[in-house]
Amino acid sequence: MAKVVGEVIIDIERCKGCELCIQACPEQTLALGKAINHKGYQYVVKVNDNCTGCVNCAIICPDAVITVYRKSLKPKQEVAV
Amino acid sequence: MAKVVGEVIIDIERCKGCELCIQACPEQTLALGKAINHKGYQYVVKVNDNCTGCVNCAIICPDAVITVYRKSLKPKQEVAV
Amino acid sequence: MGEVKLMKGNEALAEAAIRAGVDAYFGYPITPQSEVIEYLSREATKRTGMLVLQAESEVAAINMIYGAAGCGKKAMTTSSSPGISLMQEGLSYIASAELPCLLANINRGGPGLGTIQPAQGDYFQTTKGGGHGDYHLLVLAPYNVQEMADFVKLGFDLAFKYRNPVMILADGALGQMMEKVELPPQLPRENKEYPWATTGKPKNGERRIITSLHIQPEKMEEINLRLQRKYKQMEAEEVRYQTKNLEDAEYVFTAFGLVSRIALKAMDIGRQKGYKIGWIRPITLYPFPKKIYAEIAPKVKGILDIEMNAGQMVEDVMLSVQGKTRVEFYGRMGGVVPTPDEILENFEKMFIKGE
Amino acid sequence: MGEVKLMKGNEALAEAAIRAGVDAYFGYPITPQSEVIEYLSREATKRTGMLVLQAESEVAAINMIYGAAGCGKKAMTTSSSPGISLMQEGLSYIASAELPCLLANINRGGPGLGTIQPAQGDYFQTTKGGGHGDYHLLVLAPYNVQEMADFVKLGFDLAFKYRNPVMILADGALGQMMEKVELPPQLPRENKEYPWATTGKPKNGERRIITSLHIQPEKMEEINLRLQRKYKQMEAEEVRYQTKNLEDAEYVFTAFGLVSRIALKAMDIGRQKGYKIGWIRPITLYPFPKKIYAEIAPKVKGILDIEMNAGQMVEDVMLSVQGKTRVEFYGRMGGVVPTPDEILENFEKMFIKGE
Amino acid sequence: MAGEVLDVVAEDIVRPENLVYRRPSALLDVDMHYCPGCGHSTVHKIFMEVVEEMGIQHDIIGVAPVGCSVFAYNYMDIDMQQAAHGRACAVATGIKRMLPDKFVFTYQGDGDLAAIGGNETLHAANRGENFLVIFINNAIYGMTSGQMAPTTIDGMVTTTSPYGRDPKTMGYPLKFGDLIAPLPGVAYVTRQAVNTVQNVRRAKKALQRALEYQKQGLGFCLVEIVSNCPSNWKMTPVESNKYVQNVLIPFYPLGDIKVPEVKK
Amino acid sequence: MAGEVLDVVAEDIVRPENLVYRRPSALLDVDMHYCPGCGHSTVHKIFMEVVEEMGIQHDIIGVAPVGCSVFAYNYMDIDMQQAAHGRACAVATGIKRMLPDKFVFTYQGDGDLAAIGGNETLHAANRGENFLVIFINNAIYGMTSGQMAPTTIDGMVTTTSPYGRDPKTMGYPLKFGDLIAPLPGVAYVTRQAVNTVQNVRRAKKALQRALEYQKQGLGFCLVEIVSNCPSNWKMTPVESNKYVQNVLIPFYPLGDIKVPEVKK
Amino acid sequence: MTHEAIFSGFGGQGVLTMGMILGYAAIFEGKEVTWMPSYGPEMRGGTANCITIVSDEMISSPIISKFDTVVALNQPSIDKFEPAVKPGGNLLYDTSTTLKPPTRSDINIYSLPAGEIAVELKNTKVLNMIMLGAFLKITNVVSIDSIWKGLASVLPERYHKLIPLNQEAFMRGYNAITLKELVKV
Amino acid sequence: MTHEAIFSGFGGQGVLTMGMILGYAAIFEGKEVTWMPSYGPEMRGGTANCITIVSDEMISSPIISKFDTVVALNQPSIDKFEPAVKPGGNLLYDTSTTLKPPTRSDINIYSLPAGEIAVELKNTKVLNMIMLGAFLKITNVVSIDSIWKGLASVLPERYHKLIPLNQEAFMRGYNAITLKELVKV
Ligand SMILES: Cc1ncc(C[n+]2csc(CCOP(=O)(O)OP(=O)(O)O)c2C)c(N)n1
Ligand SMILES: Cc1ncc(C[n+]2csc(CCOP(=O)(O)OP(=O)(O)O)c2C)c(N)n1
Ligand code: SF4
Ligand code: SF4
Ligand code: SF4
Ligand code: SF4
Ligand code: SF4
Ligand code: SF4
Numbered sequence A, B: 001m002a003k004v005v006g007e008v009i010i011d012i013e014r015c016k017g018c019e020l021c022i023q024a025c026p027e028q029t030l031a032l033g034k035a036i037n038h039k040g041y042q043y044v045v046k047v048n049d050n051c052t053g054c055v056n057c058a059i060i061c062p063d064a065v066i067t068v069y070r071k072s073l074k075p076k077q078e079v080a081v
Numbered sequence C, D: 001m002g003e004v005k006l007m008k009g010n011e012a013l014a015e016a017a018i019r020a021g022v023d024a025y026f027g028y029p030i031t032p033q034s035e036v037i038e039y040l041s042r043e044a045t046k047r048t049g050m051l052v053l054q055a056e057s058e059v060a061a062i063n064m065i066y067g068a069a070g071c072g073k074k075a076m077t078t079s080s081s082p083g084i085s086l087m088q089e090g091l092s093y094i095a096s097a098e099l100p101c102l103l104a105n106i107n108r109g110g111p112g113l114g115t116i117q118p119a120q121g122d123y124f125q126t127t128k129g130g131g132h133g134d135y136h137l138l139v140l141a142p143y144n145v146q147e148m149a150d151f152v153k154l155g156f157d158l159a160f161k162y163r164n165p166v167m168i169l170a171d172g173a174l175g176q177m178m179e180k181v182e183l184p185p186q187l188p189r190e191n192k193e194y195p196w197a198t199t200g201k202p203k204n205g206e207r208r209i210i211t212s213l214h215i216q217p218e219k220m221e222e223i224n225l226r227l228q229r230k231y232k233q234m235e236a237e238e239v240r241y242q243t244k245n246l247e248d249a250e251y252v253f254t255a256f257g258l259v260s261r262i263a264l265k266a267m268d269i270g271r272q273k274g275y276k277i278g279w280i281r282p283i284t285l286y287p288f289p290k291k292i293y294a295e296i297a298p299k300v301k302g303i304l305d306i307e308m309n310a311g312q313m314v315e316d317v318m319l320s321v322q323g324k325t326r327v328e329f330y331g332r333m334g335g336v337v338p339t340p341d342e343i344l345e346n347f348e349k350m351f352i353k354g355e
Numbered sequence E, F: 001m002a003g004e005v006l007d008v009v010a011e012d013i014v015r016p017e018n019l020v021y022r023r024p025s026a027l028l029d030v031d032m033h034y035c036p037g038c039g040h041s042t043v044h045k046i047f048m049e050v051v052e053e054m055g056i057q058h059d060i061i062g063v064a065p066v067g068c069s070v071f072a073y074n075y076m077d078i079d080m081q082q083a084a085h086g087r088a089c090a091v092a093t094g095i096k097r098m099l100p101d102k103f104v105f106t107y108q109g110d111g112d113l114a115a116i117g118g119n120e121t122l123h124a125a126n127r128g129e130n131f132l133v134i135f136i137n138n139a140i141y142g143m144t145s146g147q148m149a150p151t152t153i154d155g156m157v158t159t160t161s162p163y164g165r166d167p168k169t170m171g172y173p174l175k176f177g178d179l180i181a182p183l184p185g186v187a188y189v190t191r192q193a194v195n196t197v198q199n200v201r202r203a204k205k206a207l208q209r210a211l212e213y214q215k216q217g218l219g220f221c222l223v224e225i226v227s228n229c230p231s232n233w234k235m236t237p238v239e240s241n242k243y244v245q246n247v248l249i250p251f252y253p254l255g256d257i258k259v260p261e262v263k264k
Numbered sequence G, H: 001m002t003h004e005a006i007f008s009g010f011g012g013q014g015v016l017t018m019g020m021i022l023g024y025a026a027i028f029e030g031k032e033v034t035w036m037p038s039y040g041p042e043m044r045g046g047t048a049n050c051i052t053i054v055s056d057e058m059i060s061s062p063i064i065s066k067f068d069t070v071v072a073l074n075q076p077s078i079d080k081f082e083p084a085v086k087p088g089g090n091l092l093y094d095t096s097t098t099l100k101p102p103t104r105s106d107i108n109i110y111s112l113p114a115g116e117i118a119v120e121l122k123n124t125k126v127l128n129m130i131m132l133g134a135f136l137k138i139t140n141v142v143s144i145d146s147i148w149k150g151l152a153s154v155l156p157e158r159y160h161k162l163i164p165l166n167q168e169a170f171m172r173g174y175n176a177i178t179l180k181e182l183v184k185v
């Protein structure tokens, strides 16, 4: 069966650190980082690679900070062909 | 049985001749007269003595023009006593 | 010569609006100008498709104008004193957002609910800005029914030239009285697109924003400077007035609107009595025709300003004259109209008897 | 000495209202004056039983004032520019019905939505009557937080003395800044009965009517004449102003409110540079202190009027001066506050360099 | 004559003890400026009857609107204020909040109450202001000579709907009482009329009930009266009352829309 | 790492063909001034998604209110007008009547729409004006720093109800959507929220439906969004969204209040 | 030449129309006209009037307080406007409804039983035309022909069938007046 | 003597409070004070500042553009207000969060690692008190005693238990500054 993997791109300069995406992520992929951006906000960073590309974080993010990609992975052998 | 008789007093200078009282009177006691008052209105006059003092005319009269009196008449003999 | 009719001032204004190809009228009834919306309700839509909408209030009406004017449409309203007061916030917004539109105030006796009789007590409100902030309406003061009609197209022309609200200020009598009026030709409603108007973001161009908010004071000051330049330009190009008998005048009667006609009659009677009286009637109340007063001031013994108020335009006369001649004021208030005799009598009291 | 506190102007005004025994505040939030209703919501009712009601709009607020003032109660509201514009109809009614009440306009940059920064663009609206008809507010212009507090009781005293609305006109900075303020003593809410106030028809007396409608123009003119007499009396009895260094002055700086303090600093710097500058600050903007200007005019080379607007009070200065000296204007707009250096520089450009 | 037959002459009847209706004493002894047959007069009269009967002439303050009834204060012998167009409920709020122990009412036309004054009415209702609003719905702007009101019904001709009101472009006739009745601040909403003797009696009762509720502090009470405007409808008074009955009342049915829950 | 196990690295995923969510193109590429976590931003975003998806970016005109969303025009890449406080529905009426073929909407806060603008909203609804009102109900005046709004709920602390809203004196929380839903001019009233992923999705759908109805000319549509104001509620964004869920939504239940009758 | 007149009566008597017909007639003769109605609540049920000025020159004030001719259709109008007739001017009234006739001796007073004539014509609505006829006889401000044109302009098309009746009424009024020696002051 | 200062930082850092404490302290010494906050939407989430002027005389303009001392609690404040220090005036900043230190040579520049000190004190909220201590050391506008009084006035009663912590923070800042040779312009 194909596994679904995702990737999120965070526009850190636009993140306001509201943490809503963190709450919304079913995979605990997101967390507040230590650094702050130019506007003085602690911004969100990826803390694992469990992202499934479910888009929750992007949908809840008020500031449209997150871009999400998703890919269905075929079993390894197919890749190896 | 006592008979009820009424009398209406019309403040002719205040009457505007709207005819609502005429409509409302069950005894056809009221009608528009020929004369006009100082404000230029044809005013209402009594045209019969059937008034029972039912107050309808006074209640419907917008301008509180009509005063109504009512009396229960005892049979004649009592008066004669 | 165009079609000649006997019309009420209010009706002439309404008819002229249809003929000027106005796109929309939003208004709320008030005496003495309800004939405008009534006439338009009967005539306008069927003739030109013009929108006529009775708003729920004057506040709503002026903001509907804002919306329609923001789309580059010719939108107008009319009202009378209390109703115009309710429009002050909206007017300040419209002036600040630089939207063109036309208003008429058929001025009645105030303050408060007052009377419904003719008055000119709203001069200050109209010319100095009854709303907040530094802005000006361009103000036209008709003095007969003909001008009630003529100033509609003129008003819209000026409104669009300057992207500024234009106000016709007329008293109640000008709205209610009938006179002969030559009607302008019917113009089509032009469906012009303006680059600043919000009609849907252009496919190849920037989106349009109508706003009066500029949260940075420096930016807001720029807006103000632009407005002030515009007012300067109006002062240079739009001043309108009418004079009579100034050549040999020793005294000047001045008044605007209907009262200027009464003053004219007073002047005539005065001349018969041997007083060399001249006459100035400002047609634009803003921009005010300062120059003509400044020019005449040193040449005359005095100016008598007559108004149906407690003395309002007289301040602009004095500002123009700068102490160069005596300026006196005679006024009636609350809806009372002065008579020519009365004016002359007061003139004699002020200027002749005391001499 | 009374209690001394460091307070925002808005809070000082609110605290002073409680201490003046005000009966009711009706208002609607707007920056930069929302602290007034917020402070009162916290403090007033529990301390004096004063009513504090957040109205649904400024239009509602001013008409609630009308109702409360009509009962002879001390009622007040505060707002800022756009909100004050919405009150113009109500104010005209209040002035016409001769009801006493207090308002404050914490003026922000306009026109339109503008900015929320300090400005003085509402001078015309406030002093000439932004509403319809001939009426005047009595206008007080505080220049520090102390006066923001002091003018509350003074305002009510004048309002009741004349049965006329009183307006405190202050810019946004005066509302937002903190200064030392000596608070007035707490006065009780006096439950006075006024013969004109509607509190229920007296058992032995005539009913009371609060109205501004007088459908007969002659009657309305009488009302107007009464109002005009009142304004004359104010001119005679209530003119307030402050001066400095007029004795040897060759030039005068004049400004109201906060700007007068900036002008004062500019004067000081100018004096250090050797310019003999004096200073006039009108405290009542209506009635305007004409006389002091008329007196000083022939003695000086010029007057520089500085305002945070496009030039409004300067007209009253010119009307007072009647051409007897040069009057120049320097202003900033849209919420920009001029600096002392800037004022002096412009003074030099206008009066010194050209000489 | 009948009187003679019964041996009674007018002088026998017209005696204080036989008086059954007279002009209420709280109504001033002056002419009212209303047009002949106008319901405004009727409502003034019955409301002053209520005031007299409840003995509250010295404890009530009224607010007159802008509209034909702007001069209400010339007829009602009580303390009154005249409010700016549409703002009666704001003015009444100012009064009642200052004088909570007095009776307070506004008297407003449909244009005043529901068009320009919609917001003040709505919010006073929503605040549960403890006063009475008497709402004269004559489906037209009377004072300004017959323009369309918010309550003008579908198809009705007015000077600003000369081809009949078209709700699609001009808005639908607005039932303001029904609109605000659900608000928790509202205690009592009723719709009455004064076009027949019986309706006048009922309307009077409704006004009285509203004042009783105010005494009990129950909140906002609105008594709507479907009324006439013979002058601007261009009808005789009698015709106009029939129009009320046959055309308006079917659209604006009479009766209570909301009554207070009984407190025990 | 997981990615390695499956032999996939970020670069393999981050490819145009795998894109599943991106910032809508109709939302300008600038920072929004809203506080962290503010629902205004969320609604801007999803509404611009709808505009983009419907392909109407060049055929829509918006009206911004006075309130925190006054700057909506700085973010939405469409033609917009900024209206005086409360007057958005009047301004929108002016626009839509001039441009009936364009989409028109207002975007308003609760103070703007229901307090000062109550009358304009009510009458636009009653006229059945064919535009969309997006109504952000955050139960407070956000922009002016936290005063009581018409929608502030019973007992809620704001700067002008520092001891909690007392409906008896300050008025009851007003459900404006419920109030106007019965009016015949009103086509669609729905209440939504953006505090959870699911609610965001639903809210977006509601906005889209409203625009479809506008296209069909069905009349006035109101999409209320129960939103948050972390700054003035003095909560973190996460807390504020929980407050929306646990406190506000129980009082302002989500769902359709009125839907158009299906035309056949 | 300028003629300043006022037509006054109860609301509904058609006094405003009288001025309007005169106004239109004057326009057809190329004259200047101002017509100024009383307006306001007092119109309602009460009295109505209009000032109509006809002139060869531009007319300044449309609101005046003294008149060349006053036409009074009811008693209150006689009472109110008798003092407003210029010395040497005219006062025209209807005897049918007058209890207290005018008394000034420095003006020309004309009267006719217009109400009775109207009853004869079986249409009380034409009372105003009868009075207008009388007015024209006295003042001769415009030609009768112009009045016919004015009448046609003021009367809505759908009422044009009533023109003959109105003309008849006008002529009855016109002929009811005998011009007398004028008062000279 | 007049001292014109501005306190600037992110919203929430307590910069307005710094000016207020100073203001109260000055009042207790009988001085005149004006305290003028920046206000408006830019406050929201963004930067905040307050101009605080302390003087022995009446203070004219509360809004000024040049300062005797600028206290900057973040980088944007340094960037914005460095140019606004009067020649010979002071610029005080927190090194903990500064990437780009100030560079002017005609002013006195002071700094301290206030953020780190705050962490040591286990309360980042006292950062403003640390900076205020440093400010006082540099400017000596009022006495420390007056600051204590000002602190008590500004802090709501229910937080008075926090006074010692705030005092400690203040003194840490006070002592972190070594006064150097003053720039003279
Ligand atoms: C601000 C303002 N707008 C308009 C008017 C004009 N006006 C007076 S009464 C009225 C409407 C009257 O209608 P309604 O309220 O229904 O009362 P009615 O006369 O029918 O009893 C209007 C529009 C006014 N006086 N003030
Ligand atoms: C006429 C007027 N009154 C008051 C204000 C001040 N004001 C600005 S926004 C606002 C209320 C904002 O609240 P809301 O509409 O709920 O929007 P939010 O900020 O909560 O989104 C107020 C009262 C104004 N700008 N204009
Ligand atoms: S797309 Fe889904 S799984 Fe991936 S980070 Fe976002 S919420 Fe988490
Ligand atoms: S939801 Fe958006 S703004 Fe909020 S923390 Fe996540 S990425 Fe940042
Ligand atoms: S009291 Fe009754 S019977 Fe008598 S006149 Fe009146 S209505 Fe007729
Ligand atoms: S109801 Fe009254 S006003 Fe009307 S006709 Fe009868 S008495 Fe006269
Ligand atoms: S105009 Fe209509 S509402 Fe007004 S008094 Fe006359 S009949 Fe009554
Ligand atoms: S103040 Fe409230 S509503 Fe406004 S942007 Fe901030 S969180 Fe949003």
Ligand SMILES: [Mg+2]
Residues within 6 Å of the ligand: E109, E110, E111, E136, E137, E138, E139, E140, E141, E142, E149
């Ligand atoms: Mg009505």
Ligand SMILES: [Mg+2]
Residues within 6 Å of the ligand: F109, F110, F111, F136, F137, F138, F139, F140, F141, F142, F149
């Ligand atoms: Mg809100």
